[in-house]
Amino acid sequence: MSSQSMSGKRAKTALLITLIIAVSKLVGMVRDMLINYTFGQSLETSVYSIANKYLTNFTLLFSVGIASTFIPIYTKTRLKQGERYANAYANYIVNLYIVVGLAISLLAYACAPFFARLIWRGADSAAVAVPLIADYARLMMPFAVFYAVSGVFVNILNANERFVPEQLMGFALSALLMGVCLTGGSVRELSLMTGVTGALQVAILIPFLWGVYRYQPRLGIGNEKVSRTFRLALPAMISMGFDEINSLSDSFFATAINDAAGTVLTNSYRIVMLVLGIVAVPLTTITFPLLSQSAARGDKKGIIDSIKQCTEILAIIILPITSLIALFSNEVVGILYQRGEFGPQDTALVAAALVPYILGVYGFSVRNFQTRVFYAMQRTRPPMIIGLFCVTLNIALDWFLYPKWGVPGLTFATAVSGSVSALLMLSVLRRYLGKMRIKSTLNQLVRIATATIVCVAVAWFCRDRFPLQDATLPHRLLRLAVSGGTGLVAYFVCVEVLRVRQVALITSSVRAKFRNEK
Numbered sequence: 001m002s003s004q005s006m007s008g009k010r011a012k013t014a015l016l017i018t019l020i021i022a023v024s025k026l027v028g029m030v031r032d033m034l035i036n037y038t039f040g041q042s043l044e045t046s047v048y049s050i051a052n053k054y055l056t057n058f059t060l061l062f063s064v065g066i067a068s069t070f071i072p073i074y075t076k077t078r079l080k081q082g083e084r085y086a087n088a089y090a091n092y093i094v095n096l097y098i099v100v101g102l103a104i105s106l107l108a109y110a111c112a113p114f115f116a117r118l119i120w121r122g123a124d125s126a127a128v129a130v131p132l133i134a135d136y137a138r139l140m141m142p143f144a145v146f147y148a149v150s151g152v153f154v155n156i157l158n159a160n161e162r163f164v165p166e167q168l169m170g171f172a173l174s175a176l177l178m179g180v181c182l183t184g185g186s187v188r189e190l191s192l193m194t195g196v197t198g199a200l201q202v203a204i205l206i207p208f209l210w211g212v213y214r215y216q217p218r219l220g221i222g223n224e225k226v227s228r229t230f231r232l233a234l235p236a237m238i239s240m241g242f243d244e245i246n247s248l249s250d251s252f253f254a255t256a257i258n259d260a261a262g263t264v265l266t267n268s269y270r271i272v273m274l275v276l277g278i279v280a281v282p283l284t285t286i287t288f289p290l291l292s293q294s295a296a297r298g299d300k301k302g303i304i305d306s307i308k309q310c311t312e313i314l315a316i317i318i319l320p321i322t323s324l325i326a327l328f329s330n331e332v333v334g335i336l337y338q339r340g341e342f343g344p345q346d347t348a349l350v351a352a353a354l355v356p357y358i359l360g361v362y363g364f365s366v367r368n369f370q371t372r373v374f375y376a377m378q379r380t381r382p383p384m385i386i387g388l389f390c391v392t393l394n395i396a397l398d399w400f401l402y403p404k405w406g407v408p409g410l411t412f413a414t415a416v417s418g419s420v421s422a423l424l425m426l427s428v429l430r431r432y433l434g435k436m437r438i439k440s441t442l443n444q445l446v447r448i449a450t451a452t453i454v455c456v457a458v459a460w461f462c463r464d465r466f467p468l469q470d471a472t473l474p475h476r477l478l479r480l481a482v483s484g485g486t487g488l489v490a491y492f493v494c495v496e497v498l499r500v501r502q503v504a505l506i507t508s509s510v511r512a513k514f515r516n517e518k
Contacts, residue, residue, distance in 0.1 A: 014041050025466055028173070031173075031174040031177050031443060037339050039187060039341055042341075044187045046129075047129050049265075051133050054133075054137045054140070055140040058147075059490040060145060069233045070155045071229065072378050073229055073378075074089060085212060088268055091215065091217075091220070094153075094215070095220070096220070097148045098148070100151060101148035105141050112137040112138050116129075116289060119133070119248060127300040135191075140248075143195035149400065151320065153205040157209065162212065165204065169204055172204060173197040176196060235380040249391075250413075253410055261407050264346075266490065268411060271333070271336065271358065272326070272354075272358055272360075275322060275358070276365060280318070280368060281357050283313065284310075284368060291306055291372060293374060303377070308440075308441045311445075312444050312500075316448055316500065316503060318361055320451070326359055327456055329351035331476045331480045332351075333351045335477060335480070339473075352406075352408045353410075353411050355411075356408055357414065359415060364418045364422075367422040382425070383425065386425055387421070390421040394416075397409075398410055398413045447500050451498060452492035455494070458486055458490040459487025463479065466483055
């Protein structure tokens with residue numbers, strides 16, 4: 001992504017998406033707070049989390065498979081053959097996803113009891129937990145086809161640079177689950193509404209497709225582009241499967257720790273996803289179509305520039321935020337969750353699990369972006385091979401660490417495997433793209449890391465001068481705002497003094513835009 005591509009309309013779009021995601025994630029966090037307030041970290045909420053992962057595994061299988069190949073092929077078809085052929089290709093994929101989605105929904109519904117027996121390791125609670133997992137999963141799975149179709153619709157919109165509708169879908173889940181909690185519903189009803197969300201998401205997306213997509217009932221079996229889509233998507237789907245195996249591995253070992261460990265893992269994961277969603281998702285969402293256009297033109301320099309710039313921008317934003325969250329993990333978890341059935345002991349458990357998890361966010365972000373680079377170049381095998389190695393590493397670390405460290409050992413294993421994956425992907429990208437001249441980027445990362453260390457040191461010093469006198473929400477907020485805010489001020493001063501490249505670029509762009517508007 002060149003500096004030019006991050007200005008003007010795309011800069012406004014990036015800001016709008018960031019704001020919508022931020023609001024969506026904050027609403028989602030309120031939803032999770034409400035769920036914890038209503039149900040606590042109990043056996044039933046752990047069971048719901050695992051059943052939800054069962055649905056998520058299948059929906060991600062569809063969404064990642066289509067995201068890896070649809071936009072590059074759709075973009076190339078539109079550039080070379082025109083809108084009519086691109087629309088026909090989109091219809092082939094939509095209809096195939098409807099057929100395959102229905103088949104997968106039925107299969108997953110039938111296999112739910114087997115999945116429940118496979119994943120739950122708590123022997124004392126298995127008689128209760130296993131039937132509940134199967135029951136909750138079966139409430140969700142009939143709606144998997146809607147999640148599959150919404151994945152295709154999102155990619156059609158993104159390919160046409162309509163990025164906002166995707167970000168609106170998160171509000172649907174929050175609204176339905178918050179409604180269950182506020183009306184005194186049960187965890188079983190949470191499961192049903194999680195499934196119904198898929199249908200609501202499709203309904204949200206349909207109006208935005210007007211003018212860029214027209215539905216036609218065509219299957220297109222045997223079409224060369226469709227065949228190529230699924231040939232390229234298969235390695236991506238396998239690669240995604242490895243990520244989900246990582247998640248299931250964590251859940252598998254967590255159930256052997258205690259009945260609440262699964263919910264501890266889920267609550268720490270939600271905070272990680274909050275940061276990833278607000279910071280990394282807007283950048284990768286907007287960049288992927290641009291990468292696809294660069295790849296379609298054979299513009300290696302454009303791809304390299306995108307890699308370098310996004311790596312630096314992600315570091316500028318993520319490193320100070322995640323470091324401060326790790327430093328103030330008790331305050332963050334207490335502010336978000338500690339109320340109702342969620343007590344101080346629950347806060348301590350989630351905070352301990354959060355620290356290694358949150359420090360892996362930069363690695364996760366870079367890995368996810370680099371995966372998109374491979375997909376834009378229609379090279380889906382390297383992420384699959386790297387994913388196989390890293391899932392093996394994650395499972396090995398899970399097995400070795402959970403008896404000694406509990407849930408924090410599981411989150412540490414995930415953070416390490418994600419960071420190793422990012423490094424391996426960068427190494428392979430250099431083979432495909434040639435000399436990337438990353439020395440300047442490494443220099444920038446050292447400067448950003450230095451500023452982050454100063455940020456944490458200042459925040460730590462302020463925190464020690466501002467002891468936590470009680471665990472009330474206002475005191476936690478005040479301590480976090482004063483100490484963390486002072487650390488961020490020190491960070492911004494440092495990145496200016498050290499002349500971090502992307503900060504200067506962003507500042508000059510904003511100033512130029514302000515002058516033009518005046």
